[in-house]
Amino acid sequence: MGRKLMSPVLKRSVLIFGLTFLFLFVQLGAGLVLNDPAFTSVVFAKDNDKDKDSDKGKKKGIKHRVDALETQTIDLQTQIDTIELIEGPQGIQGEQGIQGETGPQGEQGLQGLNGTDGEDGKDSIVERVLRDHADHRVLMV
Structure with a gap:
């Protein structure tokens, strides 16, 4: 238990x-x-270098590296903003595309002007026969 x-x-x-x-x-x-000094060196970076080693007078610390990167970023952005767009050479003609679908029927157009009067036509065969027949009747009477 x-x-x-x-x-x-x-x-x-x-x-x-x-x-x-x-x-x-x-x-x-x-x-x-x-x-960690890497996180705090931005705050405590020194501008004056009083040591006597090979990097005397050079900027040290993350603060100066960040400043250099900001300067480069601004320079690159300025270059991007001032790029002039220059047209390249003309390309070769592409292949003919496939035939598209037939479009919808268009609207009725405006009425056109009347044409000029045509020449008088010749009598038709029926009219000539009727006239000849009428003339023949007149002669018979």
Whole structure:
């Protein structure tokens, strides 16, 4: 019976100890990251270099590197903004495309002007026969 009672207590203790241990190392890691000179050198970068090594007089630190990058970025943006678009050479003619679908019927156009009067036509055969027949009757009477 003692074992059944100890099991939940042991599990809780291990859980609490594990979370405490995890919290401790997360805090320690965050402190190391925030105290890294790479993150704080921007604030503490010096303009005057009083050491006597080979980089004397050169700008050091992230602040100066960031300034140099900002200058380059501004220069590149200026170049992009002032590019003149120059047309390239004419390309070769492309292949003929496929025939498109027939479009819809267009609207009725405006009425055109009347044409000039044509010449008088010749009598048709029927009219000539009727006239000859009428003339023949007149002669018969």
